[in-house]
Amino acid sequence: MSSQATYDDVGRRESGRADAETYLRNLQRQIKSLELQKRNAETELVRLERENLELRKELDRIRSPPLITAMVEDVLVDGRVVVKSSSGPNYVVNVSHFVDTRDIMVGCRVAMNQRTLSIIEVLPFSRDQAVTSMEIVRKPEVTYTDIGGLRAQIEEIRETVELPLKRPELFEQVGIDPPSGILLYGPPGNGKTQLAKAVACETESTFIKVVGSEFVCKFIGEGARIVREVFQLAREKSPSIIFIDEMDAIGSKRIDSEVSGDREVHRTMMQLLSEMDGFDPAGNVKILAATNRPDILDPALLRPGRFDRLIQVPLPDCKGRLEILKIHTRNMNLTSVNLDEVAERAENASGADLKAICTEAGMFAIRDERDYVEEEDFMRACEKVLGTYEEKDAESGLIYG
Structure with a gap:
């Protein structure tokens, strides 16, 4: 009996030990779970504190009073600054200790406290809305392989800009x-803009395109100011290429006119001449312009030192038309199309005309419910696109001959 009791006691002790170990493991799991919850809560607390701090800063910014803008007119020896405020009068003001006085120069914009009129911030250079809305491409995607029939012109423009x-x-x-x-x-539609974009792509330059008429403004001095800001923008984003399309809009020959609008256009052109004279030919900003009427440009623009490289972009010959057609049809589904015959048929067609011919040929195929383009579609497209341009070559000869 005593042996049986001993066995029972041992069994109870082992069972109790197993229960205790199981209970201990459960407690350890609970401790790990609580520690994980604690870490998650601490992480969430840090996030909420950071968000609370950002919201407080945003609330302080919203509650802070607006600042007054002014233009610096002079910097005195004792560190004070003479400014012309946006409200009108001039002030002699102090500079806050956390503003670097080396950044304050004559002509720069500053922000001043409303109560003390102390300068508390130097603002970036302001630009006209017309300048900020101009077409600015960091790096155009047009390459020389996208241009056909202009090998000699490409060589000249590469020597002048790319090298x-x-x-x-x-x-x-x-x-x-x-x-x-x-x-x-040269005549319109022959790739003058494409040439400028291609050279900007090859040189990895910022491409700034502006139409000449955008420089023509209503008020005196506005056009000249826009010219200055465009060239300043080009310097900041150098290397850059300024492309002025329709140059004859502001570069026509100066005449003795009593019309105020003509005088303002002449002032704008003189500002352009001044900016070009101040440019370093070996610098990182290049100037290109395009026009359909070189015969009416002012001689001051064409003298050496300004636009001293004149490149004619004529109508393509038969070989050039073939190259252009190959470029525009490389993604088209063609069946039994002899592009040599199409190029011969499209005599006196410009690059834009050839692109329109390819588009019209595709439209004829769609009209006939086909997914491919035949040679007959191109012939019909030539008749449609070039039918109204029979006297095009004669008219072009009057201007570019």
Whole structure:
């Protein structure tokens, strides 16, 4: 009996030990779970405190009074600054201790406290809305392979723009300055803008396109100011290329006119001439312009040192038309199309006309419910697109001959 009791006691002790170990493991799991919850709660607390701090800062910014803008007119010896406020009068004001006085220059914009009129911030340079809305492309996607029939023009524009930006040491070794500006002239639709975009792509430059008529403003001095801001923008985003399309809008020959609008256009052109004279030919900003009427441009624009490289962009010949057709049809589904015959048929067609012919040929195929384009579609497209341009070559000869 005593042996049986001993066995029972041992069994109860082992069972109690197993229960205790199970209970201990449960407690350990609960402790780990609570520790994990604690860490998550601490992380959430840190996030909420950071969010609370940001919201408090935002609330302080909302509650803070607005600042007064002013233009710096002079910096005195004792550190004070003479400013012209946006409200009208001039003030002699102090500069806050957390503003670097080296950033304060004559002509810059500053922000002042309403109560003390102390300068508390230097603002960035302001630009006209017309300048900020201009077409600015960091790097155009047009390459030289997208341009057909202009091999000689591509070679000239590469020598004038690409080489000074990529290999300026060549001009230093020869001892010459590169041309300052390029004027592209010729009939419309032959790739003048495409040439400018392609050279900007090859040089990885910022492309700033502006139409000449955008410089023509209503009030005196506005056009000249926009010209200055465009060139300032080009300097900030250098290397850059300024492309002025329709140059004849502001560059026509100056005449003795009593009309105030003509005088304002002449002032704008003189500001453009001044900006071009102040440019370094070997710098990182290049100027290109395009026009359909080179015969009416002012001689001051065409003298050496300004637009001293004139590149004619004529109508493509038969070989050039074939190259352009291959470019525009490389993504088209063609069946039994002889592009040589199409190029011969499209005589006196510009690059834009050839693109329109390809588009019309595709439209004829869609009209006939086909997913491919035949040669007959191109012939019909030539008749449709070029039918109204029978006298195009004769008219072009009056201007570009």
